[in-house]
Amino acid sequence: MTEIKFCENNFTxxxxxxxxxxxxxxxxxxxxxxxxxxxxxxxxxxPYALVNDEMIQADTADELYEKIKDMI
Incomplete structure (x- = not known):
C-alpha cells in the first residue's frame, strides 16, 4: 500500500x-x-508530500497530484 503524508502547514x-x-x-x-x-x-x-517516505515536490498542487498519481 502506498503511504502518502502531507504537512498541514503546506496547505497554503x-x-x-x-x-x-x-x-x-x-x-x-x-x-x-x-x-x-x-x-x-x-x-x-x-507544494510537497512524502510518498513512501520519499519527498515529492512540484510547482503547483495540481502538478503534485499528477506526480503522486503516477507513483500509486
Whole structure:
C-alpha cells in the first residue's frame, strides 16, 4: 500500500485539495496529514508530500497530484 503524508502547514499551497482528491480517488493509498513532517525549508517554498517516505515536490498542487498519481 502506498503511504502518502502531507504537512498541514503546506496547505497554503493548495495541497489540502490534492490530499482530498487522492483520498477520494485512491482508496488503496494510506493518505494522512501530520502537524509537521520536518521539512520546514521545503514546506515554506512550495507544494510537497512524502510518498513512501520519499519527498515529492512540484510547482503547483495540481502538478503534485499528477506526480503522486503516477507513483500509486
Amino acid at each position: 499551497f493548495g495541497t489540502e485539495e490534492t490530499m482530498k482528491k487522492l483520498k477520494e480517488n485512491y482508496s488503496n493509498a494510506d493518505v494522512s496529514v501530520e502537524p509537521c513532517l520536518g521539512y520546514c525549508g521545503d514546506c515554506a517554498v512550495g
